[in-house]
Amino acid sequence: MADSTASQIIIAIGGPDNVKSLTHCATRLRFELVDAGKVNQNELQHMKGVLGAVPQSGDRYQVVIGGGVADMYQKIMALPEMQRVAAGGAAPAQSGGGEMSNADVKAAARSKARGKVAWLDSFFEYLSDSFRPILGVLLGASLIIAIVNVCIACGWIPNDTASPSWVFVQALWKGVFYFLPIMIAYNASKKLGVDPWLGGAIMAALMTPSFMSLMDTKWAETHCGESAVGTQMCTTTVFGMPMQLSDYSGNVFVPLLMAALLALVYKGLKKIIPDSVQLVFVPFLCMIIVGALTAFLVGPLGVWVGNGLGIGLAWLNNHAPFIFAILIPMLYPFLVPLGLHWPLNALMLINIQTLGYDFIQGPMGTWNFACFGATAGVLILALRDKDSEMRQTATGALAAGLLGGVSEPSLYGIHLRFKKLYSRMLVGCAAGGVTIAVLGWLFPSVTPDGQSVHGVITTAFAFTSLLTIPVFNQMWVYAVSIAVAFFSAMFMIIAFDYRTPEEKAEVLARVQAANASEATETPATRAAVVNAENHEDDNLLPADKTSAAAAADVATDAAPTPTDHVFAPLAGHVIPLDDTGDPVFASRALGEGVGIQPAASDVFAPVSGVLSTVAETGHAFGIKTDDGVEILVHVGIDTVKMNGDGFTVAVRKDQRVQAGDKLVTVDFDKVKAAGYSTTTLMTVLNTSALKKVTVHTGIDVKPGDVVIDVDR
Numbered sequence: 001m002a003d004s005t006a007s008q009i010i011i012a013i014g015g016p017d018n019v020k021s022l023t024h025c026a027t028r029l030r031f032e033l034v035d036a037g038k039v040n041q042n043e044l045q046h047m048k049g050v051l052g053a054v055p056q057s058g059d060r061y062q063v064v065i066g067g068g069v070a071d072m073y074q075k076i077m078a079l080p081e082m083q084r085v086a087a088g089g090a091a092p093a094q095s096g097g098g099e100m101s102n103a104d105v106k107a108a109a110r111s112k113a114r115g116k117v118a119w120l121d122s123f124f125e126y127l128s129d130s131f132r133p134i135l136g137v138l139l140g141a142s143l144i145i146a147i148v149n150v151c152i153a154c155g156w157i158p159n160d161t162a163s164p165s166w167v168f169v170q171a172l173w174k175g176v177f178y179f180l181p182i183m184i185a186y187n188a189s190k191k192l193g194v195d196p197w198l199g200g201a202i203m204a205a206l207m208t209p210s211f212m213s214l215m216d217t218k219w220a221e222t223h224c225g226e227s228a229v230g231t232q233m234c235t236t237t238v239f240g241m242p243m244q245l246s247d248y249s250g251n252v253f254v255p256l257l258m259a260a261l262l263a264l265v266y267k268g269l270k271k272i273i274p275d276s277v278q279l280v281f282v283p284f285l286c287m288i289i290v291g292a293l294t295a296f297l298v299g300p301l302g303v304w305v306g307n308g309l310g311i312g313l314a315w316l317n318n319h320a321p322f323i324f325a326i327l328i329p330m331l332y333p334f335l336v337p338l339g340l341h342w343p344l345n346a347l348m349l350i351n352i353q354t355l356g357y358d359f360i361q362g363p364m365g366t367w368n369f370a371c372f373g374a375t376a377g378v379l380i381l382a383l384r385d386k387d388s389e390m391r392q393t394a395t396g397a398l399a400a401g402l403l404g405g406v407s408e409p410s411l412y413g414i415h416l417r418f419k420k421l422y423s424r425m426l427v428g429c430a431a432g433g434v435t436i437a438v439l440g441w442l443f444p445s446v447t448p449d450g451q452s453v454h455g456v457i458t459t460a461f462a463f464t465s466l467l468t469i470p471v472f473n474q475m476w477v478y479a480v481s482i483a484v485a486f487f488s489a490m491f492m493i494i495a496f497d498y499r500t501p502e503e504k505a506e507v508l509a510r511v512q513a514a515n516a517s518e519a520t521e522t523p524a525t526r527a528a529v530v531n532a533e534n535h536e537d538d539n540l541l542p543a544d545k546t547s548a549a550a551a552a553d554v555a556t557d558a559a560p561t562p563t564d565h566v567f568a569p570l571a572g573h574v575i576p577l578d579d580t581g582d583p584v585f586a587s588r589a590l591g592e593g594v595g596i597q598p599a600a601s602d603v604f605a606p607v608s609g610v611l612s613t614v615a616e617t618g619h620a621f622g623i624k625t626d627d628g629v630e631i632l633v634h635v636g637i638d639t640v641k642m643n644g645d646g647f648t649v650a651v652r653k654d655q656r657v658q659a660g661d662k663l664v665t666v667d668f669d670k671v672k673a674a675g676y677s678t679t680t681l682m683t684v685l686n687t688s689a690l691k692k693v694t695v696h697t698g699i700d701v702k703p704g705d706v707v708i709d710v711d712r
Contacts, residue, residue, distance in 0.1 A: 566684065
């Protein structure tokens with residue numbers, strides 16, 4: 001359908017001609033745009049089915065969908081207007097005739113500013129995109145591991161090799177981690193614009209039985225020993241040169257380094273080899289050159305880097321486990337939004353490969369559950385405030401977190417949009433970190449080889465969700481720690497909220513506007529309408545006709561006077577919302593309206609109706625007319641921070657006022673002295689429910705002059 005969410009996303013992103021390419025990860029649509037300044041971010045953030053909208057460096061843009069991102073991607077690519085993108089075509093060049101609005105210029109400037117560190121963003125995008133496409137299989141493997149651990153813990157099976165059936169189950173998840181380097185090589189090569197099958201093939205060569213046989217002692221020149229972390233390292237001679245050998249299964253640093261080298265060689269060869277023979281000789285030479293360099297240099301270097309980082313973190317965990325257990329959950333909230341957590345995720349895999357266990361995932365889990373606890377607190381407040389938009393976002397994000405261990409819907413859909421939320425969530429991170437540090441010290445874990453280790457460990461790479469709790473040792477220590485993190489963060493959100501007073505007012509205004517769109521009917525009006533529709537008047541008895549006529553008269557008398565105009569609430573100069581300096585009002589999130597630069601201190605009611613909102617600080621008033629038009633008068637910008645100083649309120653909530661009645665007297669000199677804008681904003685909150693709202697700007701007005709026309 002034309003107005004589907006898929007179509008709405010493309011319209012809000014700037015149209016199909018603004019899309020260079022589109023991919024997706026576990027939760028997000030990833031756009032490469034012609035001009036990021038064309039994106040309507042406000043529309044995206046308030047769109048049903050969208051959890052958040054996140055600008056990236058340059059002209060990249062992400063739209064957070066959640067678990068249904070793959071389906072949404074397919075729907076978008078199936079749109080007729082997206083066939084050019086689906087076919088891999090380039091976006092057409094822009095015409096230079098269109099004039100950009102002030103908002104477009106501002107968005108374009110911000111986009112260019114983000115591009116100043118594009119190289120750094122690209123580096124972490126490379127790390128992220130090498131892992132993102134395989135998140136599904138990693139999650140699936142971690143759930144299989146969790147099920148096996150539950151069966152062992154309950155005594156249903158002695159171990160995961162108790163029978164051929166369980167050996168087969170073991171192979172299902174072990175295959176993911178054994179061949180992980182090939183998957184990463186494929187993704188990393190694709191990210192760098194290289195034939196991904198070529199990258200996968202080169203990495204696979206180092207994992208074949210033929211290559212692994214070089215570590216066999218039958219080769220007289222092979223010398224094997226153990227590294228500092230117990231990894232078997234061998235040296236042999238190939239073509240007269242020493243080659244250091246290692247088991248590359250499960251390694252993540254080697255394919256990342258190999259793909260970067262492959263990109264240089266691949267693109268270099270394509271420049272010098274004629275197009276007619278590139279299909280044969282580019283792959284051939286890449287396999288020989290990059291394959292040899294990886295075996296002799298890149299592979300040993302990747303193992304050395306991974307082992308070195310693992311040894312460093314293991315030292316910290318062994319000698320300062322208390323600091324380590326608190327540091328990890330306190331850092332992760334800042335690492336994940338920047339993509340800086342992927343190196344740590346890679347280290348988890350290296351730890352499992354080299355040590356046989358990992359000690360990072362336990363403390364990391366406390367951050368994840370603090371994140372989910374904060375989302376749960378947001379959901380509770382959304383239910384209390386009847387905020388259906390945030391309720392939908394929080395519900396989806398919480399489900400993705402608790403069941404899948406995925407934090408992105410919470411982060412991008414909620415947490416990064418409200419600056420106060422992080423300070424509340426960090427309390428949960430700290431509480432969970434302290435808990436796991438203390439209990440992990442008092443009740444050490446036992447490694448597969450029987451060694452006692454302070455802290456919570458796991459022998460599998462697992463997404464930290466409710467379903468994967470059984471993979472941790474000590475399991476009860478981990479469960480208690482994540483519970484403390486979850487409920488601490490949730491309590492902080494419920495007790496202290498996560499929004500500024502302005503943001504709370506915006507939510508209440510939005511909810512109020514949605515409610516105002518529902519039509520109200522009197523019993524008499526409804527009776528008259530039903531009677532007319534059923535054409536029953538001719539069949540009524542005289543007494544019935546009299547009753548019907550009376551009902552019609554009552555309905556006529558009760559019909560409210562239509563609101564055609566909204567009057568100036570105070571004297572001053574009228575300006576557009578775009579020029580007020582407030583991005584929320586300028587985005588029209590609170591409806592169409594005007595700003596007035598005041599020339600007098602008294603503020604009057606712009607319409608007749610009932611005061612549905614009177615801010616305690618005297619800076620904001622909501623008026624609902626008898627025919628359902630919702631008007632918001634907001635005196636100054638950020639003046640809520642004055643806590644009523646300089647505001648003398650003349651009305652109360654639920655009071656009926658007539659157009660021209662005084663609402664408040666404001667000392668605008670005091671507002672200026674406090675450093676706040678005196679511009680008074682007035683909007684029609686339920687603009688979307690009306691046929692047309694027309695504003696009159698660029699004029700000087702006095703109270704009672706028409707500044708907005710309303711067409712129902």
